[in-house]
Amino acid sequence: MRLSGKHIVLGLTGSIAAYKAAYLLRGLVKEGAEVQVVMTPSAKEFITPVTMSALSGKPVASEFFSANDGSWYSHVDMGQWADLVLIAPATASTIGKMAHGICDNLLLTTYMSAKCPVMVAPAMDLDMFSHPANQANLDILHSYGNLIIEPGDGELASGLHGKGRMQEPEIILEEVVRFFDQKKKLLNKHFLVTAGPTHEKIDPVRFIGNYSSGKMGYAIANELAACGAKVTIVSGPVHIKITNPEITIIPVESASEMYEHCLRIFPETDGAVMCAAVADFTPEKYSATKFKRGKYGLLIQLKPTTDIAAELGQLKSENQIVVGFALETNDELQNAYSKLSKKNLDFIVLNSMNDDGAGFGVNTNKITIIDRDNNPTFFELKSKAEVAKDIVARVVSEIGKKQEKRH
Ligand code: CTP
Numbered sequence: 499m500r501l502s503g504k505h506i507v508l509g510l511t512g513s514i515a516a517y518k519a520a521y522l523l524r525g526l527v528k529e530g531a532e533v534q535v536v537m538t539p540s541a542k543e544f545i546t547p548v549t550m551s552a553l554s555g556k557p558v559a560s561e562f563f564s565a566n567d568g569s570w571y572s573h574v575d576m577g578q579w580a581d582l583v584l585i586a587p588a589t590a591s592t593i594g595k596m597a598h599g600i601c602d603n604l605l606l607t608t609y610m611s612a613k614c615p616v617m618v619a620p621a622m623d624l625d626m627f628s629h630p631a632n633q634a635n636l637d638i639l640h641s642y643g644n645l646i647i648e649p650g651d652g653e654l655a656s657g658l659h660g661k662g663r664m665q666e667p668e669i670i671l672e673e674v675v676r677f678f679d680q681k682k683k684l685l686n687k688h689f690l691v692t693a694g695p696t697h698e699k700i701d702p703v704r705f706i707g708n709y710s711s712g713k714m715g716y717a718i719a720n721e722l723a724a725c726g727a728k729v730t731i732v733s734g735p736v737h738i739k740i741t742n743p744e745i746t747i748i749p750v751e752s753a754s755e756m757y758e759h760c761l762r763i764f765p766e767t768d769g770a771v772m773c774a775a776v777a778d779f780t781p782e783k784y785s786a787t788k789f790k791r792g793k794y795g796l797l798i799q800l801k802p803t804t805d806i807a808a809e810l811g812q813l814k815s816e817n818q819i820v821v822g823f824a825l826e827t828n829d830e831l832q833n834a835y836s837k838l839s840k841k842n843l844d845f846i847v848l849n850s851m852n853d854d855g856a857g858f859g860v861n862t863n864k865i866t867i868i869d870r871d872n873n874p875t876f877f878e879l880k881s882k883a884e885v886a887k888d889i890v891a892r893v894v895s896e897i898g899k900k901q902e903k904r905h
Pocket of ligand 1: 773821825837
C-alpha cells in the first residue's frame with residue numbers, strides 16, 4: 499500500500515470524465531489513502547455522490563451547509579487536513595476560477611484554503627484545451643506551484659480527436675504515488691536557482707536586457723521543491739508569480755546584484771542550477787541623467803560582468819553540484835561541453851536556438867544534457883514543466899552519486 503496514511507481531497511467537476519474518477523478513487527483507496535471527495539454541483543450531473551461515498555467510505559462534501567440539519571463542511575479544515583488536493587476531472591471553468599480566485603462552490607473554497615500541494619487533471623475538448631484563455635489559466639496555476647497532469651491525446655466525448663481527454667485513472671494514480679515518493683528524493687536539501695534576465699542600467703530610463711522570461715528557471719525551482727528541497731531563486735526581472743512555502747525569491751536587477759546574492763547563499767546549499775540569462779557586459783559608467791537625443795550616435799563603453807556559474811564552479815565543495823545552461827546558435831555540442839569544463843560544472847543543459855519551440859519566452863523546450871564525460875543525452879520537445887522533471891531527475895542522481903562517494 500503505497501499511499502497509506504495519506505489524506506487526499508479528491509475534487510470532481512462537471513465533466514464526462516467524472517466517471518473515471520470512480521476508478522481513480524478506488525485506486526487511491528486500495529493504495530491505503532484516506533480520501534474525502536468534494537463534488538461541484540455540476541459534477542453530480544455526471545456521477546452520483548452515492549457512488550463516490552460508497553467507494554471512499556465517507557459522505558461526499560458538496561454544499562457549504564447540509565439541507566437536513568444545517569451542519570456545514572469546513573473548507574478550511576479540509577484544506578488543512580489534506581496532504582494533497584487532487585482535482586480530477588478539472589473543467590476549463592474550474593481551472594479559470596482557480597486561476598482568478600473565484601470561490602462559488604465548496605471545492606473552490608477548499609482549493610483556496612489548502613495548505614498542501616494541488617494537482618489538477620484537465621478534462622475538456624481539444625479546442626477548449628488549446629484556447630489561449632485556458633492555456634493562460636493553466637500557466638497561472640503552474641506559477642502558483644500547482645501540478646498539472648497533462649491531458650492525453652485521443653478520442654474525446656465529442657467524437658473529435660485531439661489533446662484534452664483526462665489522463666487515465668491509473669496514470670493519475672501513478673502521478674500521485676510519484677508525488678509522495680519524490681518528496682523524499684531531495685528532503686533536507688537546499689538549492690540555489692538563478693532565473694530570468696538581468697537588466698544593466700545605462701541611464702535612469704534605459705537598460706541592456708535580453709528575452710529571457712524566467713519560465714525555465716521557475717519550473718526547475720518548482721520541481722526541486724516537489725522533490726522535497728528548499729529552494730532559493732535569485733531572480734532577474736520576470737512576470738512570474740509563485741506561491742510555494744518551500745521557495746524563497748530574491749529579486750535582483752543586475753548581474754552584479756545576482757552575483758552578490760549567489761555568493762552569499764551558495765555556501766549554505768547543496769547545489770546551484772544556473773538558469774539565468776546573465777548579461778555578459780554592463781555599461782562601464784552609469785549616467786545619472788538621461789542621455790539626450792543628439793545629432794550624433796551614442797557610444798556606450800561596456801565592461802565584462804563576473805561569470806557567476808564559473809565562480810560557483812570554483813567555489814563548490816565536494817558535496818555540492820553546479821549545473822549550467824548553454825544557449826547556442828552554432829557548434830552546439832562542442833560549445834556546451836567547453837562551457838561545462840571551463841566553468842567546472844557537473845552537467846550542462848544545452849538549448850539550441852535552431853530548434854523550433856526551444857529558447858526564450860515559449861512554454862516548451864528541447865534540451866540535451868551533457869555530462870562531464872562529454873556524453874550527450876537527447877530529449878524530445880516538451881513543456882518546460884516536463885523538461886524541468888528531466889533536469890531535476892539528473893540533479894537527484896548527481897546528488898546521490900556525491901552521497902555514495904562520501905560513504
Ligand atoms: N552565466 C553566469 N554568469 C554570467 C554569464 C553566464 O552565471 N555572467 C551562466 C548562465 O546562467 C549559464 C551558463 O553560465 O548557466 C552559460 O551561459 P551562456 O550565456 O550560454 O554562456 P557564456 O559563458 O555567457 O558564453 P557566451 O555568451 O559567450 O556563449
